[in-house]
Amino acid sequence: RTREAAAGWTGPGRTADGHPVQILANVQDGAGARVAAEQPIEGVGLFRTELLFLERTTEPSVDEQADLYAAVFEAMGDKKVIVRTLDAGSDKPLAFATQPDEPNPALGVRGLRIGLADPGMLDRQLDGIAAASERTGADVRVMAPMVTTEAEAQWFAERVRARGLQAGIMIETPSTVLLADRLFRHLDFVSIGTNDLSQYTFAADRMAPTLSDLTDPWQPALLASIKLVAQAGQRAGKPVGVCGEAAAHPLLAIVLTGLGVTSLSCAASAVRAVGSRLSQVTLEQCQAAAEAALAASDNITAAQAAQAALQQPP
Numbered sequence: 503r504t505r506e507a508a509a510g511w512t513g514p515g516r517t518a519d520g521h522p523v524q525i526l527a528n529v530q531d532g533a534g535a536r537v538a539a540e541q542p543i544e545g546v547g548l549f550r551t552e553l554l555f556l557e558r559t560t561e562p563s564v565d566e567q568a569d570l571y572a573a574v575f576e577a578m579g580d581k582k583v584i585v586r587t588l589d590a591g592s593d594k595p596l597a598f599a600t601q602p603d604e605p606n607p608a609l610g611v612r613g614l615r616i617g618l619a620d621p622g623m624l625d626r627q628l629d630g631i632a633a634a635s636e637r638t639g640a641d642v643r644v645m646a647p648m649v650t651t652e653a654e655a656q657w658f659a660e661r662v663r664a665r666g667l668q669a670g671i672m673i674e675t676p677s678t679v680l681l682a683d684r685l686f687r688h689l690d691f692v693s694i695g696t697n698d699l700s701q702y703t704f705a706a707d708r709m710a711p712t713l714s715d716l717t718d719p720w721q722p723a724l725l726a727s728i729k730l731v732a733q734a735g736q737r738a739g740k741p742v743g744v745c746g747e748a749a750a751h752p753l754l755a756i757v758l759t760g761l762g763v764t765s766l767s768c769a770a771s772a773v774r775a776v777g778s779r780l781s782q783v784t785l786e787q788c789q790a791a792a793e794a795a796l797a798a799s800d801n802i803t804a805a806q807a808a809q810a811a812l813q814q815p816p
């Protein structure tokens with residue numbers, strides 16, 4: 503029955519009582535965006551641009567970049583697309599952008615830190631994004647990965663705005679959770695990357711299978727971090743998305759909605775299951791599930807508590 507309901511769900515993202523939660527897709531190229539466009543999504547919440555260039559040994563030209571970005575924008579028509587600037591380094595090394603031989607690449611020069619070290623490379627990418635946006639008339643916004651300070655967020659946002667585009671950052675580090683209110687002074691939106699936020703909050707390698715309980719997005723401390731950011735977003739009147747793997751799980755999507763998140767971006771294949779499940783519960787039920795999960799003592803009991811809360815009569 504769940505599968506049937508999912509197949510019949512046509513969007514847009516809403517709880518049973520009409521509270522809007524945008525359901526967006528994560529994509530990495532034009533082909534993927536065309537597949538995602540067949541789903542009932544309201545746009546792309548995470549376009550991972552670095553994955554276009556994994557095989558490249560040299561930096562792609564601005565024109566080359568613009569063509570690749572335009573392919574994604576065209577697939578989305580007039581829907582919004584949040585482009586992430588290169589998240590090179592650590593688990594996604596790019597030959598032309600990554601520092602070789604770092605002893606601890608997850609804590610090294612990755613994400614926006616590469617742009618800070620080489621602003622020209624970031625500017626050329628932003629020029630490529632702006633050119634593709636102009637060419638296609640798409641609703642394009644740009645965000646940076648792996649930000650840790652207010653100055654970094656401000657520095658990045660100025661460069662994006664200079665090109666007439668909306669600017670945001672990913673929330674992937676505990677420092678940006680703590681600074682969320684101040685970051686919103688400089689930004690139009692944020693998107694929480696639960697994969698890295700887990701890694702850096704729990705000091706646990708996201709690639710280590712033996713630590714997967716700690717990097718599980720059901721961990722109450724991760725949920726508490728998400729709540730802090732969502733509340734800061736509400737105070738600022740600005741959107742707070744989640745674009746890590748957490749957004750792909752229907753029960754967790756309910757909890758994230760209850761925590762105050764305004765959009766969920768996940769693999770295109772998960773869109774219907776998430777949107778459909780969300781359409782079956784009220785905002786109040788989402789909030790009850792979120793409170794139950796937050797009060798749990800670990801990831802396993804958090805998921806159980808959320809499920810049990812949903813089974814309570816309203």
Ligand code: PEP
Nearest residue numbers: 695696697698745746747
């Ligand atoms: C994340 O960290 O949650 C995220 C969405 O980015 P990536 O998985 O590409 O690091």
Ligand code: MG
Nearest residue numbers: 674695697698
């Ligand atoms: Mg990340």
